[in-house]
Amino acid sequence: MTYKVKVENVSKVYDLNRSKVAKILSLFTMGHFYKEKPYYALRDINFEVASGDSVGIIGLNGSGKSTLSDLLGQVTVPTTGKVRINGRSSLIAINAGLNNDLTGEENIRMKCLMHGMSEETIDERYQDIVDFSELGEEFIKQPIKSYSSGMRSRLGFSIAIHTDPDVLIVDEALSVGDETFSNKCIERMKQFQQQGKTIFFVSHSAAQIKKMCNKALWVHYGEMKEYGEADPIVSEYVKFIREFKDMTKEEQLSYKSKMTKKQQEKGDQMEVSTYRRPLYRYIPAISIFALFIYSVLLQLNIF
Secondary structure (H helix, E strand, O other): OOOOEEEEEEEEEEEOOOOHHHHHHHHHHOOOOOOOOEEEEEEEEEEEEOOOOEEEEEOOOOOOHHHHHHHHOOOOOOOEEEEEEOOOEEEEOOOOOOOOOOEHHHHHHHHHHHOOOOHHHHHHHHHHHHHHHOOHHHHHOOEHHHOOHHHHHHHHHHHHHOOOOOEEEEEOOOOOOOHHHHHHHHHHHHHHHHOOOEEEEEOOOHHHHHHHOOEEEEEEOOEEEEEEEHHHHHHHHHHHHHHHHHOOHHHHHHHHHHHHHHHHHHHHHOOOOOOOOOHHHHHHHHHHHHHHHHHHHHHOOOO
């Protein structure tokens, strides 16, 4: 197997119809009385990454960077297409996989268990995780709902790097907190690179991308605009950002509205077979309906 990560014809579609009544009704009518409003968060994404590559994911807010990160981190699954990962991935985002009601210590143990670590291994690495996070024993015993975004990021990053993933996805986790801690995280990521691990790095900082990554992937409103060597793509992206910032506020909003509308139009145009509801989504409704019929028949002494 020559690749570490392979993304094949991946699309992620969300339903913008937020009517809960309509969605509940659709479960009992197999979708016949429910009008979906499909929206392409990502559309037909294809790329391949080798071991040791570091890929910077860039794009405007709302272009699909975090959606792609969730797919790579196996937090969600694509609507169509496949994400193939040769190994174990770990997503680092400010709130990824952390339980607000648990303490920092409890989150450490829960996340490590989810990554398949034994209790013994967790005990061995626990103090290293706490020390790297720099949260101290006082805060690590507190529920993380009391943490700042920077503290959450510290804890998430520290846990992830100590689970020894094959593929590390860092989604804006270094954009909060102090520069000293960010630099420490970058140094640890460089050690991962030297070990031949694959890294995806989502950041708005062109300087960080150029410093950390040998490849770049530019996502533009759900579509992959460019993928390849980092320097030329990041330079092109910086040029685009400068032109975008030179627009008036009204022009920026008009541009974003136009691009978002295209994502919705592409969803409206797609074939039913492309976005058909998987049969398993109807199993709960079918089961409830069957139990209802069975109970009625029992009352009628049919059985």
